[in-house]
Amino acid sequence: MSDAAFLNLEKLTLAYGDTVAVKDLDLSIRKGELVAFLGPSGCGKTTTMRSIAGLLSPASGAIKLDGADITRVSANKRSVGLVFQSYALFPHLTVFENVAFGLRLKKLPASEIESKVTAGLKSVGLSKFSARKPGELSGGQQQRVALARSMVMEPKVLLLDEPLSNLDARLRLEMRTELQRVQKETGVTMIFVTHDQGEALSLADRIVVMLNGAIEQIGTPEDIYNRPISRFVADFVGFENIFAVEGGKLKAGNGPIDLSGSLPPDTAGLAWRPRMVTLGSGPFQGTVRGASFSGSTREYLLDTPLGAIKAEEDAALAARETGSTIAFDLPVEKAACLKKFG
Amino acid sequence: MFQNRAEALALALPAAVFAAIVFLVPVVILLAEGFRSADSWSLSAYTTFFSDPLNRTVFLRTFRLGLMVTAVSAVIGYAAAFAIVNLSPRNKGQMIGLVVLPLMISSVARTYAWIVILGRTGIVNQALQLVGLSDEPIRFLFTETAVFIGLLQLFLPLMILSLISALENMPKDAIPAARVLGANWFQVFFKVILPLTKEGLVIGGTLVFTGSLTAYITPAILGGSKVLMLETLLYQRVTVANDFVAASVIAFILIVMSFAANLLLKRLATARNKR
Amino acid sequence: MTPRVFTPLVLFLVIGFLIGPFFIIVAASLSGGETLAFPPQGFSLKWVAKVFTVESFQESFAISMLLAIGGTAAALVLGVPASYALSRYKLPFSETIRTIVSLPIIVPGIIVGLALLRYIVVPFGLNITLTLFLAHTALVLPYAVRVVSASLNNLRSDIEEAAVLLGSSRAGAFFRVVMPNIRSGILAAFILGFVTSFNQVPVSLFLSGPGVRTLPIDMLSYMEITYDPSVAALSALLAFMSIGIVFLAERFLGFSRYV
Numbered sequence: 088m089s090d091a092a093f094l095n096l097e098k099l100t101l102a103y104g105d106t107v108a109v110k111d112l113d114l115s116i117r118k119g120e121l122v123a124f125l126g127p128s129g130c131g132k133t134t135t136m137r138s139i140a141g142l143l144s145p146a147s148g149a150i151k152l153d154g155a156d157i158t159r160v161s162a163n164k165r166s167v168g169l170v171f172q173s174y175a176l177f178p179h180l181t182v183f184e185n186v187a188f189g190l191r192l193k194k195l196p197a198s199e200i201e202s203k204v205t206a207g208l209k210s211v212g213l214s215k216f217s218a219r220k221p222g223e224l225s226g227g228q229q230q231r232v233a234l235a236r237s238m239v240m241e242p243k244v245l246l247l248d249e250p251l252s253n254l255d256a257r258l259r260l261e262m263r264t265e266l267q268r269v270q271k272e273t274g275v276t277m278i279f280v281t282h283d284q285g286e287a288l289s290l291a292d293r294i295v296v297m298l299n300g301a302i303e304q305i306g307t308p309e310d311i312y313n314r315p316i317s318r319f320v321a322d323f324v325g326f327e328n329i330f331a332v333e334g335g336k337l338k339a340g341n342g343p344i345d346l347s348g349s350l351p352p353d354t355a356g357l358a359w360r361p362r363m364v365t366l367g368s369g370p371f372q373g374t375v376r377g378a379s380f381s382g383s384t385r386e387y388l389l390d391t392p393l394g395a396i397k398a399e400e401d402a403a404l405a406a407r408e409t410g411s412t413i414a415f416d417l418p419v420e421k422a423a424c425l426k427k428f429g
Numbered sequence: 430m431f432q433n434r435a436e437a438l439a440l441a442l443p444a445a446v447f448a449a450i451v452f453l454v455p456v457v458i459l460l461a462e463g464f465r466s467a468d469s470w471s472l473s474a475y476t477t478f479f480s481d482p483l484n485r486t487v488f489l490r491t492f493r494l495g496l497m498v499t500a501v502s503a504v505i506g507y508a509a510a511f512a513i514v515n516l517s518p519r520n521k522g523q524m525i526g527l528v529v530l531p532l533m534i535s536s537v538a539r540t541y542a543w544i545v546i547l548g549r550t551g552i553v554n555q556a557l558q559l560v561g562l563s564d565e566p567i568r569f570l571f572t573e574t575a576v577f578i579g580l581l582q583l584f585l586p587l588m589i590l591s592l593i594s595a596l597e598n599m600p601k602d603a604i605p606a607a608r609v610l611g612a613n614w615f616q617v618f619f620k621v622i623l624p625l626t627k628e629g630l631v632i633g634g635t636l637v638f639t640g641s642l643t644a645y646i647t648p649a650i651l652g653g654s655k656v657l658m659l660e661t662l663l664y665q666r667v668t669v670a671n672d673f674v675a676a677s678v679i680a681f682i683l684i685v686m687s688f689a690a691n692l693l694l695k696r697l698a699t700a701r702n703k704r
Numbered sequence: 705m706t707p708r709v710f711t712p713l714v715l716f717l718v719i720g721f722l723i724g725p726f727f728i729i730v731a732a733s734l735s736g737g738e739t740l741a742f743p744p745q746g747f748s749l750k751w752v753a754k755v756f757t758v759e760s761f762q763e764s765f766a767i768s769m770l771l772a773i774g775g776t777a778a779a780l781v782l783g784v785p786a787s788y789a790l791s792r793y794k795l796p797f798s799e800t801i802r803t804i805v806s807l808p809i810i811v812p813g814i815i816v817g818l819a820l821l822r823y824i825v826v827p828f829g830l831n832i833t834l835t836l837f838l839a840h841t842a843l844v845l846p847y848a849v850r851v852v853s854a855s856l857n858n859l860r861s862d863i864e865e866a867a868v869l870l871g872s873s874r875a876g877a878f879f880r881v882v883m884p885n886i887r888s889g890i891l892a893a894f895i896l897g898f899v900t901s902f903n904q905v906p907v908s909l910f911l912s913g914p915g916v917r918t919l920p921i922d923m924l925s926y927m928e929i930t931y932d933p934s935v936a937a938l939s940a941l942l943a944f945m946s947i948g949i950v951f952l953a954e955r956f957l958g959f960s961r962y963v
Contacts, residue, residue: 104517137605140605140609141608141609142605142608142609161608161613162605162608162609163608163610163611163612163613164611165609168609169605169606169609171601171602171605171606173600173601173602175600175601175602175603175605175606176600176606177600177603177606177607177621177624177625178600178625179624179625188607188610188612188620189611189612192611192612192616236610237609237610240610240611431792431874432793432794433793434793434794434795434796436789436793436874437789437794437795437796438789438795438796440785440786440788440789440793441785441786441789441790441795441798441801442801443782443785444782444783444785444786444801444805444845444849445786445801445804445805447782447842447845448804448805448807448808448842448845449804451820451824451838451839451841451842452804452807452808452811452816453804453807455816455819455820455822455823455824456811456815456816456819458819458822458823459815459818459822459823505718508710508714508718509714509715512710512711512714512715513715515711516711524719526950526954527719527722527723528719528722529950530722530946530950531722531723531726533946533947533949533950534726534903534942534943534946534947535902535903535920535939535942535943535946536903536905537903537905537920537924537939538729538938538940538943539726541729541936542725542728542729542939543725544740545725545728545729545732545740545742545936546725546728552728552742582721582722582725585718585721585722586722589718639810642812643812643813643814643906645813645814645905645906645909646905646906646920646924649924650927660812663814663815663818664814664909667818667910673818673822676818680812680814680815680818680819683812683815684810684811684812684815687810687811687812688810
């Protein structure tokens, strides 16, 4: 188990005053992993990250990094880097001095600082900006300075708070590539916090979905995307048709509905993405309420005895008229089986 | 932006002319008086003033107390402002209210309280005798210490308020960023907080320094004639000796010191903005 | 030191230092003894009652009220148009005008009082009350301009242009559109000006004579004669008045942002 548990959170409980933000959180992260904390605002993801950085001391529980208990180690003595959402560059210092800040505190020889900062700025492509003040840089450039400032410290873990949220679409792609490159080149363990499932899916090796201060699901992007285990996760990753299951029957509309296939015994709910809904045949009937065209597909909103259903079809097929009644099916074998509902 | 000059002047001039007649002109004449001697311009009033050792003592004391009050209020101000800024918004509002409150209370009333506290039978003396630290009442009133305490209490709120707004204008997360990069609290203060709040410190410092120089009530009540400051000396020169020339000299010194502090403030503030 | 200890400790000490003396004044003024003392000797309201019977306090209170209300109102009459010109117009010499108008804050009050006495009252034989009124008006002017300018600057200037385009005259636009929106700023300026003027000592120091005295000056001279707790009682009453005003102002205007 040597590659397991590089960073361990054990029964971690975090609170602001009397407000508990995170309760009894257990998580272990392997060396070199790129992990995303995904969840809506207020779910405790940023709080957890700040406690890993040492900016918030846990009410109880432990944080272990590389075999050492760092729960009570203060923020300035942990080998943890943090790229803030606001970047938090020091406006009174040049780009060079920002990146050199931590190295100077370490009292490294000037020549070593010089070469590390130069290399750090070069790797993020900002060599020629070293004499500028942060205020003269664009948002994307500021973020790369913040990244370089953390990376020159050679942290054991690099934390990133919403690294892509303040960037426009083009820069977002650039930064995504940048982060993957940094991780590949340095092998640093990275954790980033995001509320955007797309970011988490495309960037992370593993995703930790959080809700109300607890972990809802941990898994690979494929797990999370295809096999959500709770109603919340299913909803969060785009399953639009979600129903509770009770006694092997679907709870929807006016009453329980028998299902054709067999379900695992602990199934609490079923969820379908719009494109998993079969249109044109099946046991159910629905009226087309509205349609929207999105290039390659058409999405329909159906009024059905089960409630509103969203379905999607290839745009190459003929459009279905609003007001017409069509048959449809919710194939059980395609559905995501939810263990938690509510 | 409206362009009509006549309209603009009609709106602004009454106030300016009023301030000029009631303030500027009489004060300028008063100041000029100090540079006149036997119908010609001369600095003799100044050489006479500074040749008197008492006047020199008073001048240096005023300057020294001003600096001390400013320095101590800066230290306390940072601690208090930092504590207040980190409160929840609700508590922060209440605390700021408590800091503003004394500014609204008559300085006669505020200074008078120190007589009750520092007097011969005041609380401090009673406490000292009770604990056995002294057998006889110690004289606190009419000492520099009393004036210092009174001035500090009078002007500390101005420093705290300036530093609160400076701390609030600091970039979010600058302090945690420095922590994560390895700075201890001492380094966080000197490498991040101080440079980023310099402007607020300068504004607060100027207010406190100028206020201390030009306060009258506090040195009058707590210093009396034993601990004269420039303002009380001026009053004494006029009322006791009818010496308007000395008054003019003191006035000029006070104004120069106030303006110097003000200019320094503007200088430092713009130096920062230019970057 | 952890924030959990640091924050309350610092706040307790600092607020205690700033507000504590006020409580001591209140306690001392409720003393039953004949001289100023703390802890108070017994409890009585006699010193509070005495304040209302001292004739000079009554007169000086009336004068201070008159100066504070009249002076502040006059300062606003001068200051509001000036602030408007400074914030909305391309004004020639605007920096000079701004400096002149804010001079009374920079120049030490005692000097102003002396200068007015020497060069206005004595040579022109100007009435003392009138001179005090002028001095207090000038003294409050910088605060009026500062606070009103701040609230004008927070108000988008295009609303006047919109009003003018809708057929209003420039003056009409000011009274119909601007005034209602800066009312709380003007009120805040009035309160700040009132308190400043009422508590003002140095300017009035030379101008107050035997007949005409402001309340703080009267208190100072009373203190020189007697050592009974009535000045403490008066101080406490005045402080309560200020606290009441500020509390209401804070409640309804969010006053502290203007200070």
